[in-house]
Ligand code: SF4
């Protein structure tokens with residue numbers, strides 16, 4: 497294992513693991529998801545570069561790997577229903 501390949505470090509597909517400058521251990525969750533606005537389009541789940549989300553039984557996103565969220569903004573900028581907001585931006 498190379499030095500930068502730390503266990504638990506977010507993995508962006510096709511790239512080396514990145515060190516996450518955000519630590520959610522003592523703070524709020526990285527994101528808020530308004531599930532009443534979400535229409536389960538799958539965009540956030542598909543586009544997240546570090547695979548933070550998993551779909552629930554209705555296809556709506558669940559924050560499954562919060563520690564891997566790098567606050568890249570892709571999910572909330574692409575959500576057509578403005579259902580995702582960041583607690584850190
Ligand atoms: S901001 Fe959204 S798309 Fe970016 S890493 Fe976090 S959950 Fe994934």
Ligand code: SF4
Nearest residue numbers: 534535537538540575
């Ligand atoms: S992009 Fe928005 S509407 Fe689509 S699944 Fe994600 S939260 Fe729901």
